[in-house]
Amino acid sequence: IFPGDAKAWKSAIAKNAESLKTDVDSINAQIVHHVETTLARAAFNVDEMAMYQAAALSVRDRLIHNWDVTQTFHTQARTKRVYYFSLEYLLGRGYDNALLNLGVRQPYNEGLKGLGFNMEDVIDVERDMGLGNGGLGRLAACYLDSTSTLDIPCWGYTLRYSQGIFKQIIDSSGNQVEVPDPWLENQNPWEIPRLDNAVEIKFHGEATPGEGGKGPGTWTGGLDVLAVPYDIPVPGYKTQTTNNIRAWSARGKVSFDLAKFNAGDYDAAVREAEEAETITRVLYPNENFDKGKALRLKQQYFWVAASLHDICRRFRKLRVPWSEFPDYNAIQLNDTHPTLAIPELMRILVDEEGQPWDEAWEIVRRTFSYTNHTVLSEALEKWSVPLVEWLLPRHLQIIYEINLDMLKDVEKKWPNDRARLARMSLIEEGYPKMVRMANLAVVGSHRVNGVAALHSHLVQQDLFPDFVEYLGRDHFGNVTNGVTARRWLLQCNPSLAKLITDTLGSDEWVVNLDKLEGLTKYAKDKAFQKKWAACKQANRERLCDYIEATLGLTVNRHALIDVQVKRIHEYKRQFMNILGVIFRYLQLKKMSPADRKRLVPRLSVFAGKAAPGYYIAKLIIRLCNAVSKTINADKDIRESLSVAFLPDYSVSLAEIIIPASDISEHISTAGTEASGTSNMKFALNGGLLLGTLDGANIEIAEAVGDENVFFFGHVTPDVPKLRRAHHFGEVQYPAELLEVVDAIRSGMFGEAGVFEPLLGTLFEGKDHYLVSDDFLSYLQAQKMVDEAYVDQPSWVEKTINSTARMGRFASDRAVLQYAEEIWNIEPIKIPQDA
Numbered sequence: 001i002f003p004g005d006a007k008a009w010k011s012a013i014a015k016n017a018e019s020l021k022t023d024v025d026s027i028n029a030q031i032v033h034h035v036e037t038t039l040a041r042a043a044f045n046v047d048e049m050a051m052y053q054a055a056a057l058s059v060r061d062r063l064i065h066n067w068d069v070t071q072t073f074h075t076q077a078r079t080k081r082v083y084y085f086s087l088e089y090l091l092g093r094g095y096d097n098a099l100l101n102l103g104v105r106q107p108y109n110e111g112l113k114g115l116g117f118n119m120e121d122v123i124d125v126e127r128d129m130g131l132g133n134g135g136l137g138r139l140a141a142c143y144l145d146s147t148s149t150l151d152i153p154c155w156g157y158t159l160r161y162s163q164g165i166f167k168q169i170i171d172s173s174g175n176q177v178e179v180p181d182p183w184l185e186n187q188n189p190w191e192i193p194r195l196d197n198a199v200e201i202k203f204h205g206e207a208t209p210g211e212g213g214k215g216p217g218t219w220t221g222g223l224d225v226l227a228v229p230y231d232i233p234v235p236g237y238k239t240q241t242t243n244n245i246r247a248w249s250a251r252g253k254v255s256f257d258l259a260k261f262n263a264g265d266y267d268a269a270v271r272e273a274e275e276a277e278t279i280t281r282v283l284y285p286n287e288n289f290d291k292g293k294a295l296r297l298k299q300q301y302f303w304v305a306a307s308l309h310d311i312c313r314r315f316r317k318l319r320v321p322w323s324e325f326p327d328y329n330a331i332q333l334n335d336t337h338p339t340l341a342i343p344e345l346m347r348i349l350v351d352e353e354g355q356p357w358d359e360a361w362e363i364v365r366r367t368f369s370y371t372n373h374t375v376l377s378e379a380l381e382k383w384s385v386p387l388v389e390w391l392l393p394r395h396l397q398i399i400y401e402i403n404l405d406m407l408k409d410v411e412k413k414w415p416n417d418r419a420r421l422a423r424m425s426l427i428e429e430g431y432p433k434m435v436r437m438a439n440l441a442v443v444g445s446h447r448v449n450g451v452a453a454l455h456s457h458l459v460q461q462d463l464f465p466d467f468v469e470y471l472g473r474d475h476f477g478n479v480t481n482g483v484t485a486r487r488w489l490l491q492c493n494p495s496l497a498k499l500i501t502d503t504l505g506s507d508e509w510v511v512n513l514d515k516l517e518g519l520t521k522y523a524k525d526k527a528f529q530k531k532w533a534a535c536k537q538a539n540r541e542r543l544c545d546y547i548e549a550t551l552g553l554t555v556n557r558h559a560l561i562d563v564q565v566k567r568i569h570e571y572k573r574q575f576m577n578i579l580g581v582i583f584r585y586l587q588l589k590k591m592s593p594a595d596r597k598r599l600v601p602r603l604s605v606f607a608g609k610a611a612p613g614y615y616i617a618k619l620i621i622r623l624c625n626a627v628s629k630t631i632n633a634d635k636d637i638r639e640s641l642s643v644a645f646l647p648d649y650s651v652s653l654a655e656i657i658i659p660a661s662d663i664s665e666h667i668s669t670a671g672t673e674a675s676g677t678s679n680m681k682f683a684l685n686g687g688l689l690l691g692t693l694d695g696a697n698i699e700i701a702e703a704v705g706d707e708n709v710f711f712f713g714h715v716t717p718d719v720p721k722l723r724r725a726h727h728f729g730e731v732q733y734p735a736e737l738l739e740v741v742d743a744i745r746s747g748m749f750g751e752a753g754v755f756e757p758l759l760g761t762l763f764e765g766k767d768h769y770l771v772s773d774d775f776l777s778y779l780q781a782q783k784m785v786d787e788a789y790v791d792q793p794s795w796v797e798k799t800i801n802s803t804a805r806m807g808r809f810a811s812d813r814a815v816l817q818y819a820e821e822i823w824n825i826e827p828i829k830i831p832q833d834a
């Protein structure tokens with residue numbers, strides 16, 4: 001295996017491994033090595049950023065070592081691998097997480113201290129890897145953490161956007177302003193460029209279908225672009241398994257055209273390269289919304305084509321028949337974004353590998369499975385047929401052929417049912433015709449799942465009822481989302497994590513979250529309650545410090561912290577929350593100072609980004625800021641109520657906010673939020689939920705007990721008739737809501753006219769998300785929160801019980817369920833001597 005002298009290699013490898021020892025002295029030597037050589041700095045010249053970089057590079061050395069061992073072992077053992085195709089990975093920071101997962105946080109802490117640095121400050125200079133918008137991307141990050149921790153061989157595939165999610169700034173009028181995300185400005189230690197593994201990806205050109213539609217076709221001419229892989233190691237918790245996220249970056253095939261340069265056309269000399277690089281220049285900043293832009297389709301194809309190229313290259317080395325492809329590879333489609341992988345694998349199998357069409361189709365269906373993440377119609381992807389034809393002519397032919405087969409089959413089962421054919425077709429009739437990506441994902445997979453029980457039910461009942469009939473119930477299922485306890489408890493809430501470990505006598509809960517159940521025993525224990533509440537208070541102080549530092553706002557440090565942090569979207573109803581805040585303010589203004597004092601003080605915290613083109617969402621942000629300005633400036637009210645809109649919500653900001661929350665709001669219109677995952681993080685960290693009967697809220701309540709969740713609002717089956725009532729103008733607006741609307745219109749929160757378009761969404765049949773229908777019940781739920789909070793022992797008991805019963809919302813549970821029910825893959829531990 002070794003070139004040259006095996007003994008020389010082995011001794012060098014052993015020596016090198018020694019340099020990764022984990023005692024404090026060795027760690028410091030590794031850090032200083034990077035300070036001196038990689039960064040080329042002297043000790044006097046090391047600031048926090050340099051210390052972070054050097055320390056992170058030393059961690060990276062460990063990760064790469066484990067990565068090598070893992071990948072070599074999996075390859076030699078010829079294990080099956082899961083490929084998680086996700087256009088977004090919202091990883092956040094890597095340093096602290098890697099230290100914890102590698103089990104070296106303690107010695108690093110000490111080491112840094114000796115070198116004159118404070119761990120928290122060093123952690124704080126790291127920039128988030130923001131290659132995602134929200135829930136979908138963060139879920140992918142949690143799942144990769146779980147696959148490594150569970151020793152499941154897995155690779156994520158994604159794009160390496162030069163610009164991740166934009167940085168949000170709030171201007172002096174309270175508006176969101178977007179500025180570019182500079183995540184790559186100071187070199188990213190968590191990625192390994194693989195410049196020698198670049199792949200050529202083709203667009204445009206001419207295609208001819210194969211004989212009879214099903215024979216091998218051709219695709220020639222067109223434009224080639226290079227896909228360059230960057231690998232991001234994903235360490236498991238206290239295991240050597242280190243899975244990989246491979247992120248593709250686009251390059252021109254020729255970076256510089258010398259002929260054009262010589263001819264004096266300097267722009268043209270670099271144009272082609274620049275155009276190619278545009279493909280991965282920026283993450284589309286929309287969540288739950290499909291804009292149908294050509295560049296997005298280019299991104300999608302570029303990504304899945306490069307990834308499949310990689311997977312097939314690896315498969316060919318096994319030298320087994322293509323029919324065994326699904327025995328070695330499972331590909332999970334995270335939403336419809338990677339659906340082009342279905343026709344692309346067909347193209348590889350039929351056109352390049354000469355596999356018969358029907359056998360290829362069988363291979364494809366056994367390989368892919370599809371997770372749906374939304375039932376919102378504006379988020380369901382459709383691509384115009386002319387666009388697909390222009391960019392990917394051969395793929396359109398393949399899609400047509402798949403469609404023809406399916407429709408013939410449906411016609412056989414349900415003769416003369418034209419309406420059914422029209423509904424199920426992969427092509428939607430119209431001008432232009434559109435390719436329905438979800439339908440393609442459903443027929444090209446062996447399993448389709450939603451992400452919470454209610455959502456999976458709606459996926460079957462509302463989105464794909466025809467396909468349930470056609471493909472059978474077993475084609476569809478549910479895997480409720482989960483979150484990793486490594487980041488979302490151990491890392492973000494160290495004091496609570498320590499209390500839990502001390503109380504349970506072991507940290508096994510970190511990898512087996514059901515163990516938290518052991519805490520219920522202590523839920524009523526006064527001494528334990530006191531320690532539990534002290535953790536919350538410490539986290540509260542940390543958030544208040546942050547608010548003071550970023551907003552210059554001093555808040556009551558004993559106020560109940562009420563949080564809503566997530567993407568700003570009408571269906572998530574931040575609007576209702578801020579209307580409720582205004583209502584509270586109006587009430588407080590009417591009270592005597594003594595009465596005010598008796599009420600539980602509140603701090604309302606908002607954070608979240610709006611898509612740059614989403615006008616109403618941006619107005620919601622503006623309203624939150626306008627309201628906070630008025631309320632925070634009101635001296636009479638200050639002790640009882642304050643409002644903070646924290647700019648630039650991110651994973652690392654969530655890590656500060658979530659542990660501090662007493663109440664968090666998950667108040668989407670019933671039937672609109674597929675699952676939600678922050679609800680799980682809040683409950684895990686000893687916060688109670690205020691929510692609608694939507695998404696995973698329902699299952700969380702089942703787990704933690706109805707008495708520990710504040711529910712309100714209409715249920716999913718009510719929604720259609722309520723919407724109809726709005727349509728026909730048969731709605732009674734509650735006086736409380738009208739009072740709040742009047743207050744806004746009076747100019748109490750600045751220029752009233754500005755908010756008219758937002759207020760307009762409540763009236764004249766436009767209240768699609770039923771804010772007016774749920775508002776009273778929302779206020780009542782808020783009142784119940786106030787009342788419950790007064791009885792502190794009972795409140796703390798609720799929060800302990802809710803944390804204790806959150807075990808089933810571990811991403812470990814979810815990933816194991818995928819592994820068993822969908823991927824058909826077993827964990828495989830890396831042997832000590834590997």
Ligand code: C3B
Binds near residue numbers: 135677
């Ligand atoms: C989100 C959904 O909106 C959430 O309810 C869900 O918890 C997560 O996905 C994870 O399943 N989602 C998203 O962030 N982006 C989309 N394009 C679609 C759904």
